Amino acid sequence: KQEVTQIPAALSVPEGENLVLNCSFTDSAIYNLQWFRQDPGKGLTSLLLIQSSQREQTSGRLNASLDKSSGRSTLYIAASQPGDSATYLCATRKAAGNKLTFGGGTRVLVKP
Amino acid sequence: EAGVAQSPRYKIIEKRQSVAFWCNPISGHATLYWYQQILGQGPKLLIQFQNNGVVDDSQLPKDRFSAERLKGVDSTLKIQPAKLEDSAVYLCASSQNSGTDTQYFGPGTRLTVL
Numbered sequence: 001k002q003e004v005t006q007i008p009a010a011l012s013v014p015e016g017e018n019l020v021l022n023c024s025f026t027d028s029a030i031y032n033l034q035w036f037r038q039d040p041g042k043g044l045t046s047l048l049l050i051q052s053s054q055r056e057q058t059s060g061r062l063n064a065s066l067d068k069s070s071g072r073s074t075l076y077i078a079a080s081q082p083g084d085s086a087t088y089l090c091a092t093r094k095a096a097g098n099k100l101t102f103g104g105g106t107r108v109l110v111k112p
Numbered sequence: 113e114a115g116v117a118q119s120p121r122y123k124i125i126e127k128r129q130s131v132a133f134w135c136n137p138i139s140g141h142a143t144l145y146w147y148q149q150i151l152g153q154g155p156k157l158l159i160q161f162q163n164n165g166v167v168d169d170s171q172l173p174k175d176r177f178s179a180e181r182l183k184g185v186d187s188t189l190k191i192q193p194a195k196l197e198d199s200a201v202y203l204c205a206s207s208q209n210s211g212t213d214t215q216y217f218g219p220g221t222r223l224t225v226l
Binding site: 049100102104 | 155156203205217220
């Protein structure tokens with residue numbers, strides 16, 4: 001059974017600093033891995049999706065890497081802004097059409 | 113394009129009462145998901161529909177939870193009777209297909225069981 005862990009559970013950084021968010025998973029046989037953002041009282045928004053054959057994906061200030069063999073993914077957010085304050089969740093999918101297995105999330109606060 | 117709609121947004125009930133949540137997915141999306149998110153945890157899939165058929169309900173506590181999507185469009189999730197541990201946010205999501213398509217999430221219903 002896949003287990004997805006995100007440490008730390010909470011993180012606080014000053015504005016402008018780069019953010020590094022970690023995600024680890026126990027079963028390396030994944031189909032893809034996805035990073036989401038969740039704002040208080042709102043649903044999840046997909047940020048980046050990395051297929052198992054890929055090593056990284058980039059979108060604007062966001063970059064996500066994937067190391068299947070070690071069961072790890074990292075989300076980098078460059079030059080953080082107060083608007084980046086949110087909870088970030090990663091999730092793996094075992095096969096096409098299969099359910100997402102989520103980590104517990106990292107709650108990020110970017111201080112002005 | 114309208115997003116995934118859910119109602120109510122908040123619900124407070126006493127244990128042993130019943131409650132129902134409603135979800136209207138994005139138009140044309142064949143796949144609909146219900147997740148339970150307990151405070152401080154990631155969402156856990158309860159049930160996945162493809163059109164009006166159930167694809168995965170392995171983590172649905174069937175003794176008290178039920179869900180339906182009769183016409184393959186909107187869906188209801190019911191809890192009867194509710195327990196204290198059912199306090200959570202219930203998220204609905206939809207995708208065009210169940211493959212690798214991005215899931216679009218609604219704002220959720222926050223349930224408090226007293």
